[in-house]
Amino acid sequence: MSAFAALLARDIRLATRAGGSAMLALAFFAAVAALVPFGIGSEPKLLARVAAGVIWIAAVLANLLALDRLFQADYEDGSLDLLALSPLSFEGVAVAKVASHWLTTGLPLTVLSPLLALLLHLPIAAYGALLVSLLIGTPAISAIGGVAAALTLSIRRGGLLLPLLVLPLLTPVVIFGAGAILAKLDGIENGAIWLLAAFSAAAVLLSPFVAAVALRLNLSE
């Protein structure tokens, strides 16, 4: 097994087994979305209109949960030093970490989202747009979040700082992601899904390099 595959498999195993973050992030995602009707009322028309935004925001927040430990745990117990000595480059480490984060958070969220859409009365016609937008958009959250995670790995309460760094950068994802679903609801063609795809592709391609620079600086003393 290559070093990349081994790291990916290890991180997925860590996230999905007892004490891992995958189930917790999913439960958080569902809990946030379920809390919204209690705040704004249960009127089906109102819920149908805000469902896209609520699901997208809940998805972004749930993604943040597991991010702060993405590199920090390995940094604290020394695994990151061993990874630095391994044949895998820092860029490769970053790609494996981001991929494992997406596979254990973004992908399960996408699969669960129709259930929440049902609770929030999203019209069935928009389910396709919901699934596609989450599928395309969540990798960007993992990628940009990975950069912030690499930057904050040495900070003890990094989990509190990380949302402040990441959320402004994720505005385009939320705008285009929710926009694609709303366009479907309104029966218009606004290109949001293509803009989301472009943003996501750029974020996924560029982020590993930036994260690798951040990892290098945190390990150099």
Add this chain to the structure above:
Amino acid sequence: MFSYANPKRFMELSGHILPWLAALTAILFIAGLYLSFAAPPDYQQGDTVRIMFVHVPAAWVAMMAYGFMALASLVGLVNRHPLADVAARQAAPLGALFTALALITGSLWGRPMWGTYWQWDGRLTSFLLLLFLYLGYIALWNAIENDVRAAKAAAILALVGVVNLPIIEFSVQWWTTLHQGESIIRKDGPSISAVFLWPLFVMATAYTVLFFTLLIVRMRTDILDRRARAAVLGANA
């Protein structure tokens, strides 16, 4: 250029320049404020048009400060220049302040013009996000104890931010467009009258010089603070 970037030479040179720069700032503000009040009231907006003279320059300087911070971050990261790190670090709170000032004056202008303090329009919203970017940058600097590491991490964040800013700006513009279009830099020349353009130009210069005056004061304080800490550590050793 880098020969002046030595902290010792910077302290000497900036010490000489600072009083003159401060005096220039004061003169520009006096002239700018005089012109702002001397300008005739707008035929549509009345006296509230004068808010423009304190609002638009604040917004310009807020954006320029981010550009300056990103440039200093790049120099700090690539050339490993400690003075560039100091410049980037000290530009951030000033940038945040000018951003907040632009938001506050904008909301005060919005009340009589749009009938509301806050409107989720493209420019207001992107300035709110700019404020968060500044706050994140400042928070990251303060959270990392090791100064060298903090400088590099913050520099990476500033550069990620500067790449993202146009995209955020675009996405927010795409999301909503209620704000009036560009009225200063246009192909067919400025669309606002010269009686308003002059005060605006002088005030913009005043704000810019104010930014650099405050930046130099903050950089000098930062350097002196580092020296003081180093002296205390030396005395204790």
